[in-house]
Amino acid sequence: MDNGFQVRDRFADGAQFIGGRAQSGTSGRTHAVVNPATGEEIYTYELAGRADVDAAVAAARAAFPGWAGATPGERSDALHRLAAVLAEEADDFAYAESLQCGKPLKLSTEFDVPGTIDNTAFFAGAARRLEGVSAGEYSGDHTSYTRREPIGVVGSVAPWNYPLQMAAWKILPAVAAGNTIVLKPAEITPFTSLMFARAAQRAGLPDGVINIVSGAGPDAGEHLVGHPDVVMTSFTGSTAVGKRAAEIATATVKRVHLELGGKAPFLVFDDADPEAAVQGAVAASLINSGQDCTAATRAYVQRPLYDAFVSGVADLMETVRLGDPFDPDTDLGPLISHAHRDRVAGFVDRARAGARVVTGGVAPGAADGERGLRNGAYYRPTLVADAAQHSEIVQSEIFGPVLAVLPFDSDDEGIRLANDTPYGLAASAWSRDVYRAGRATREIKAGCVWVNDHIPIISEMPHGGYKASGFGKDMSAYSFEEYTQVKHVMYDNTAVARKDWHRTVFGDRP
Numbered sequence: 198m199d200n201g202f203q204v205r206d207r208f209a210d211g212a213q214f215i216g217g218r219a220q221s222g223t224s225g226r227t228h229a230v231v232n233p234a235t236g237e238e239i240y241t242y243e244l245a246g247r248a249d250v251d252a253a254v255a256a257a258r259a260a261f262p263g264w265a266g267a268t269p270g271e272r273s274d275a276l277h278r279l280a281a282v283l284a285e286e287a288d289d290f291a292y293a294e295s296l297q298c299g300k301p302l303k304l305s306t307e308f309d310v311p312g313t314i315d316n317t318a319f320f321a322g323a324a325r326r327l328e329g330v331s332a333g334e335y336s337g338d339h340t341s342y343t344r345r346e347p348i349g350v351v352g353s354v355a356p357w358n359y360p361l362q363m364a365a366w367k368i369l370p371a372v373a374a375g376n377t378i379v380l381k382p383a384e385i386t387p388f389t390s391l392m393f394a395r396a397a398q399r400a401g402l403p404d405g406v407i408n409i410v411s412g413a414g415p416d417a418g419e420h421l422v423g424h425p426d427v428v429m430t431s432f433t434g435s436t437a438v439g440k441r442a443a444e445i446a447t448a449t450v451k452r453v454h455l456e457l458g459g460k461a462p463f464l465v466f467d468d469a470d471p472e473a474a475v476q477g478a479v480a481a482s483l484i485n486s487g488q489d490c491t492a493a494t495r496a497y498v499q500r501p502l503y504d505a506f507v508s509g510v511a512d513l514m515e516t517v518r519l520g521d522p523f524d525p526d527t528d529l530g531p532l533i534s535h536a537h538r539d540r541v542a543g544f545v546d547r548a549r550a551g552a553r554v555v556t557g558g559v560a561p562g563a564a565d566g567e568r569g570l571r572n573g574a575y576y577r578p579t580l581v582a583d584a585a586q587h588s589e590i591v592q593s594e595i596f597g598p599v600l601a602v603l604p605f606d607s608d609d610e611g612i613r614l615a616n617d618t619p620y621g622l623a624a625s626a627w628s629r630d631v632y633r634a635g636r637a638t639r640e641i642k643a644g645c646v647w648v649n650d651h652i653p654i655i656s657e658m659p660h661g662g663y664k665a666s667g668f669g670k671d672m673s674a675y676s677f678e679e680y681t682q683v684k685h686v687m688y689d690n691t692a693v694a695r696k697d698w699h700r701t702v703f704g705d706r707p
């Protein structure tokens with residue numbers, strides 16, 4: 198499918214957006230963006246290097262006083278206009294997102310793009326609601342109040358799985374609060390971040406408020422995170438790289454926000470609706486080809502439902518249609534790259550020694566009559582049963598269309614197993630008993646616990662991890678607050694030169 202959107206033309210000036218100008222990188226190294234559905238190179242660009250990061254940070258610094266000085270209402274208006282521009286360009290955004298990621302167009306159209314527009318509208322509203330403790334005479338002799346101020350230049354790093362939404366989650370709360378930002382998208386998926394920055398320019402956000410540097414992690418990424426003029430690092434990506442980013446950011450005493458990996462449990466109690474659990478598990482493990490930090494990855498099913506759940510999930514997985522992301526009949530696109538597909542396959546192959554691959558575990562091939570898919574990074578929906586709790590397939594983030602399923606007996610055991618990985622981003626509990634479900638919501642250590650569903654997100658509610666899944670929140674008023682700093686202002690009301698408390702420093706009497 199071609200909707201008239203030609204990436205080479207659209208990004209002819211390069212894959213950097215600095216100070217309101219599309220431009221080429223100056224690292225001297227190029228990157229070829231590959232369509233993961235076909236293996237074809239679709240766009241080659243010069244990566245951002247350190248000098249480009251410096252230029253972007255300088256542009257953000259220059260734009261900061263003006264943008265921080267705009268009224269909340271002015272910033273809100275600009276973001277409302279941005280939501281309108283995004284809506285006008287929705288088809289292009291959906292197309293570009295599917296092209297660079299390989300995700301089905303129906304997912305980009307129904308999830309990524311409308312979610313981003315809604316987020317933009319949410320932060321347009323949030324920009325006008327700065328909250329804090331009310332002013333008052335808390336000491337008796339002073340009037341105290343708080344100011345909620347923007348911090349300065351934010352440096353953000355985003356992953357490739359939801360490039361548009363991740364860019365929006367980073368950019369929107371930062372600029373709504375009056376900060377300026379330099380965002381580094383994953384170098385393999387630069388398109389929709391660049392389009393978002395251009396849309397913001399069309400909406401009237403001043404040049405320099407949003408800058409995009411498309412560069413490699415160890416080069417442009419580390420330079421951005423460690424940059425002395427960047428006051429906050431907001432990183433979304435793997436736990437391993439997040440730790441490295443945090444080390445660098447901490448060395449320059451930055452505020453750090455980390456949205457890291459996940460290994461979400463899907464806990465099915467024996468009174469759950471079995472059909473709902475099967476449908477939910479397949480949808481939640483395969484969304485975005487399983488390349489979703491909150492995807493269901495470990496299903497724990499209470500023994501009486503176990504066998505039916507395993508066969509129900511396997512049967513439903515086998516009906517999922519792999520195909521061209523632009524074909525409306527396609528349910529599952531490729532993984533992001535061939536290298537990532539091989540990595541996912543490696544996890545499954547190593548699991549075979551101690552577990553049962555019930556369905557999947559292979560890339561589609563000619564033997565399946567799926568020749569059209571052979572050049573893409575496709576992998577079949579995969580169910581792995583009966584692995585040991587401490588095996589790699591149950592403990593490590595795979596980031597592919599792979600669900601492990603294990604039985605449990607008592608409720609205590611199910612909750613213990615659900616908590617038994619280093620991660621804590623998301624989880625779900627399936628039960629028709631409100632007390633059982635309620636216990637799971639209290640005792641599972643994760644930033645989000647769904648009951649009888651798994652995946653939906655909304656702009657008003659926070660998204661973020663516990664444990665090795667990081668700290669800090671995206672979306673919601675909580676994320677908005679993270680991009681502000683709170684100042685206490687205290688006025689003396691007595692006009693007395695020698696104050697009561699001075700006796701603790703000099704003299705006995707007031």
Ligand code: NAD
Nearest residue numbers: 355356357382383414418419434435438456457458459490
């Ligand atoms: P990644 O950690 O490999 O890369 C993320 C970003 O960091 C990319 O832009 C990359 O270029 C950059 N990077 C790499 N090395 C760097 C370095 N040394 N310094 C600074 N930046 C560096 O992750 P990925 O493979 O792009 O994305 C998948 C991961 O993201 C998964 O672990 C997934 O769970 C996680 N994720 C988390 C959330 C969340 O909200 N918690 C959301 C989406 C994805």
